[in-house]
Amino acid sequence: MVVIEELERAQDALARCLRECDRAVAFTGAGLSTESGIPDFRSSDSAWRRHPPVPFKDFLADADARALAWRRKFAMDDLTAGARPGRGPRALARLMADDMLGDIVTQNIDGLHESAGAPAERIVELHGNGGYAACLSCGARHELADLRPRFEATGLAPECACGGPVKSATIAFGQAMPQEALRRARRASLNCDLYLAIGSSLVVYPAAAFPVLAKENGAALVIVNREPTPLDAAADLVLRGDIGSIFAPFESCSLRASTS
Ligand code: APR
Numbered sequence: 001m002v003v004i005e006e007l008e009r010a011q012d013a014l015a016r017c018l019r020e021c022d023r024a025v026a027f028t029g030a031g032l033s034t035e036s037g038i039p040d041f042r043s044s045d046s047a048w049r050r051h052p053p054v055p056f057k058d059f060l061a062d063a064d065a066r067a068l069a070w071r072r073k074f075a076m077d078d079l080t081a082g083a084r085p086g087r088g089p090r091a092l093a094r095l096m097a098d099d100m101l102g103d104i105v106t107q108n109i110d111g112l113h114e115s116a117g118a119p120a121e122r123i124v125e126l127h128g129n130g131g132y133a134a135c136l137s138c139g140a141r142h143e144l145a146d147l148r149p150r151f152e153a154t155g156l157a158p159e160c161a162c163g164g165p166v167k168s169a170t171i172a173f174g175q176a177m178p179q180e181a182l183r184r185a186r187r188a189s190l191n192c193d194l195y196l197a198i199g200s201s202l203v204v205y206p207a208a209a210f211p212v213l214a215k216e217n218g219a220a221l222v223i224v225n226r227e228p229t230p231l232d233a234a235a236d237l238v239l240r241g242d243i244g245s246i247f248a249p250f251e252s253c254s255l256r257a258s259t260s
Contacts, residue, residue, distance in 0.1 A: 001234075018101075085113075087251055094117075107204065125178075133158070201227070201229055
């Protein structure tokens, strides 16, 4: 494992990895969105500590827990309303447009990869999407703009026309992972020779198993994060620093053009 902390050296090393690989995949976490004002989960000042997600079994068991989950969800939405993609997601979208990056496997629920211009069909959302809701019984989609006024007027957690509980379309602790997303993430992780794990503490499984899978399958594993992670020792390269700063050159300058 090589650790680089100096910014320009980290940028050069990243450029070299991207130029030399045949197919790169990015695996992203909440650290990619902090520049946009969206808190990550495990930093000590995280707003998630004030509005912690309600575990799935509590959500299922109890109408009061469902109402609490919705109160916290809307409180977090207010904190992050209008967030725009930072330099990290913008650079990844640019690398995709330049054909220097294949897929993005993300744990994030904020939709910033898509807002940055990455094509939806090449983004795998492992933990769902917080931009809408779905009925847990029949799967019908519900829009937050419809649910919120009714919730605020009644204080009652929303229910579907079928009678099922409606939940934000994210994966709560204890909730089954989406099988299609897992399949796509596995395929992407096995079909690359460079795996960039960016802005994740890499402690939440099964998501964190994908960088391990890619590495075991022969890909070079590069971790970009400001703090150490438990997978650093398994990585080929660790770029330790601020994601926005490390990725800044890649959002405006075509790596492809600079190599030709
Ligand atoms: N630059 C570099 N690293 C950063 C930056 C930044 N600007 N901002 C935050 N980080 C780092 C943090 O130091 C931390 O190590 O990003 C990492 C984010 O880790 P977590 O908060 O644990 O987020 P993540 O790994 O995405 O969490 C995984 O946990 O609660 C669940 O479902 C939730 O998808 C989430 C999962």
